[in-house]
Amino acid sequence: MGTKKPKTTGCRQFFGKFDDAKAFLRDEFALGRPVRVSRLNLKDAGDCDLINGHFYIRIDRKLCEDVAILILFHEWSHALSWKDTRRHDHGQAWGKAYSKVWSRWVGER
Numbered sequence: 001m002g003t004k005k006p007k008t009t010g011c012r013q014f015f016g017k018f019d020d021a022k023a024f025l026r027d028e029f030a031l032g033r034p035v036r037v038s039r040l041n042l043k044d045a046g047d048c049d050l051i052n053g054h055f056y057i058r059i060d061r062k063l064c065e066d067v068a069i070l071i072l073f074h075e076w077s078h079a080l081s082w083k084d085t086r087r088h089d090h091g092q093a094w095g096k097a098y099s100k101v102w103s104r105w106v107g108e109r
């Protein structure tokens with residue numbers, strides 16, 4: 001068995017952009033509770049949980065930075081939509097939250 005070639009993702013790496021995205025979310029879409037964002041080896045791209053009043057957002061560390069940011073926005077939008085109801089789905093509340101985050105990130109107010 002040979003050494004596996006690293007997967008090419010087609011994404012450019014933007015060093016520090018993920019941290020910028022985290023700071024942007026904390027500043028502009030505060031959750032009103034402590035939130036921890038971690039990059040780990042996961043089976044899924046990411047997940048979000050609310051445990052004892054703390055949000056835990058986990059993002060797969062194998063993702064390139066641009067994709068990791070999209071997943072971060074996705075998971076953060078779950079947390080935002082849980083202000084009203086804690087439903088782990090991709091319904092209207094989640095979609096509206098994601099839309100607001102994305103619009104502001106790309107500069108549309």
Ligand SMILES: [Zn+2]
Nearest residue numbers: 074078089090
């Ligand atoms: Zn989701």
